[in-house]
Amino acid sequence: MDLKLSGKVAVVTGASKGIGLAVARTLLEEGAKVVAASRSASPGLDALAGADLLHVPADLMDPEAPARVVAAAVERFGRLDVLVNNAGGPPPGVSLPRPGFLTPDDDDWRQMFEFNLFSTVRAIRAAIPHLLETGGSIVNVSSGNARQPGPMNVDYSAAKAAMNNLTKALSAEFAPQGVRVNTVSPGPVLTAWWTEEGGAADILAGMTGTDRDTVIGKAAPEMMGLATGRLVDPQEIADAVVLLASPRSASTTGAEFAIDGGLLKEL
Structure with missing residues (x-):
């Protein structure tokens, strides 16, 4: 199936490995031009090198980094059609799982929200003017933990729940203007x-x-x-992300797709 992404320009954060790398690879295979943002390159990302791939070194804990990534995409390729907010998980230097509500302190909470929510907010803020011009789409990579909280990784789950809420709010505001916003919620990948x-x-x-x-x-x-x-295999997440990014999903917005191996059981 042609996903109608040929010539489209996509920014993918956290693109050097895992889900982000799989998303970048799949977008390239579909004919898109990809701006891959990550703190550093990787062998997997290097293997995708070519005229349609631009790697932008970026630490998304830096409040200015998301806007620089978006600006680099527009400068290199002249437009922006897709934003995939994939960067997330443990902030740099943090190991998860982390049990118990009393374990993370205020700084832990701030770092977790900085990496998993605020970096996404800033990337969207920078991207929206360009996406309004192209009728583009945003895919936020959340987590099954957003809807299934528990006594482990409490700060991470809360940040991802906020991302889900953000997606719904953005869709309500910008879908009438032609920009779709959706969420993919992976299980353990x-x-x-x-x-x-x-x-x-x-x-x-x-x-x-x-x-x-x-x-x-x-x-x-x-x-x-x-x-x-x-x-879950990272490619299974990437397939859902790229389909949602595609014009083939033109009537899908404000939706959340669980790709989680059956983690979530509730209706």
């Missing part, structure tokens, strides 16, 4: 958050007295009640 040294798999292995392979392959899917019995 097999990314570096889980697999890197000291990541979620290692932390949970220490908490449960097992090993990282058991956590990833068995304990985590069981603990989270994943109906599929496995963590």
Whole structure:
């Protein structure tokens, strides 16, 4: 199916690995021009190098960074059609999961919201004038934790819940002006958050007295009640993101799509 993205210009944040890298790759495969924002490049991103890819080094904890990324996209490619706010998860230097409400202090909460909400707000603020010109779309990558809070990663879940609320508000304001805004809410995805040294798999292995392979392959899917019995593949998230970004989804706005292996059970 032609997603009608050929020649479109997309900004993807957090694009050096995991979901963001899969989104950038898929957009390029669909003929789009991609501005990939991340703190640094990666072998995966380097493998996509070409005339249709621009990497913009950016630390989204810097309040000025989102606007610089958007400006670089317009300067290089002359327009902006798609914004994918994918950057999120643990702020730089933070390891999750983090149990208990009393564990994070005020600074932890500020950092979590800075990375998972305020960076998105700033990117959208910078992008909206250009998207209004092109009739573009925004896809915010949230989390199943936004709708299934619990006594772990409380600050992260709250930030993602705020992102879901933001998406609905933006859609109500800007859909009548031709800009669609939607959310994709992944469940646990097999990314570096889980697999890197000291990541979620290692932390949970220490908490449960097992090993990282058991956590990833068995304990985590069981603990989270994943109906599929496995963590989600990043490409499965990317496919949903790119479809929502596409004109093929012209009547979809203000929606939230759970790509979570059956994590969320409620209606």
